[in-house]
Amino acid sequence: EVQLVESGGGAVQVGGSLRLSCVGSGFTFDDYTMHWVRQAPGKGLEWVSLINWDNDRIYYGDSVKGRFTISRDNSKNSLFLQMNSLRIEDTALYYCVKGYSSLTVDYFDFWGQGALVIVSS
Amino acid sequence: QSVLTQPPSASGTPGQRVTISCSGASSNIGGNTVNWYQQLPGTAPKLLISSNDHRPSGVPDRFSGSKSGTSASLAISGLQSEDEADYYCASWDDGLNGWVFGGGTKLTVL
Numbered sequence: 746e747v748q749l750v751e752s753g754g755g756a757v758q759v760g761g762s763l764r765l766s767c768v769g770s771g772f773t774f775d776d777y778t779m780h781w782v783r784q785a786p787g788k789g790l791e792w793v794s795l796i797n798w799d800n801d802r803i804y805y806g807d808s809v810k811g812r813f814t815i816s817r818d819n820s821k822n823s824l825f826l827q828m829n830s831l832r833i834e835d836t837a838l839y840y841c842v843k844g845y846s847s848l849t850v851d852y853f854d855f856w857g858q859g860a861l862v863i864v865s866s
Numbered sequence: 867q868s869v870l871t872q873p874p875s876a877s878g879t880p881g882q883r884v885t886i887s888c889s890g891a892s893s894n895i896g897g898n899t900v901n902w903y904q905q906l907p908g909t910a911p912k913l914l915i916s917s918n919d920h921r922p923s924g925v926p927d928r929f930s931g932s933k934s935g936t937s938a939s940l941a942i943s944g945l946q947s948e949d950e951a952d953y954y955c956a957s958w959d960d961g962l963n964g965w966v967f968g969g970g971t972k973l974t975v976l
Binding site: 789 | 868898899901903905910911912913916917920922952954956958962963964965966967968969970
């Protein structure tokens with residue numbers, strides 16, 4: 746059974762930093778692209794970042810570019826999100842998401858339960 | 867403002883068929899596949915439809931997806947109370963080099 750468990754969420758002040766972690770199990774972690782997707786309270790889903798299996802392909806959403814850094818440690822089945830210069834609008838539930846992609850298909854097939862980040866002034 | 871456009875709400879009575887639309891552009895839906903996600907209240911999203919019209923194992927055949935040009939649709943037939951949830955479409959955007967979501971549609975079963 747695929748499991749994704751996030752940790753590292755919490756409350757931080759504007760301008761502060763936080764590092765989210767996600768441990769995956771039940772699948773061969775280093776075979777898959779991983780993503781972070783967030784959801785502000787009462788709002789919709791927003792894709793944040795992706796990293797492919799060998800760190801060769803890394804992308805960010807415009808709202809976090811230059812402030813967030815995604816990374817992974819395949820030896821520990823772990824995904825990370827370093828969040829710097831945090832803003833009020835970064836307040837959200839951050840989901841760790843497993844991707845599935847091939848030449849013809851690409852989608853998010855499993856989601857963690859999320860880590861809550863609250864940024865206050 | 868989401869890159870993909872969905873109606874904010876939809877509703878139907880048990881047994882009815884409802885359709886949720888998702889409108890995009892040539893850089894996303896027009897050139898890439900569309901996936902749909904269901905988010906039940908208080909839970910993480912779940913993959914509902916992949917690659918425009920493919921149902922993952924375990925998803926009832928009451929759910930179906932389609933795509934035409936720069937738009938996609940999710941249809942739910944034989945509506946049931948447990949279908950009450952938020953539904954999101956998503957696609958890769960070649961111009962943004964990132965994934966884009968619709969704003970979500972809240973489905974109410976009357």
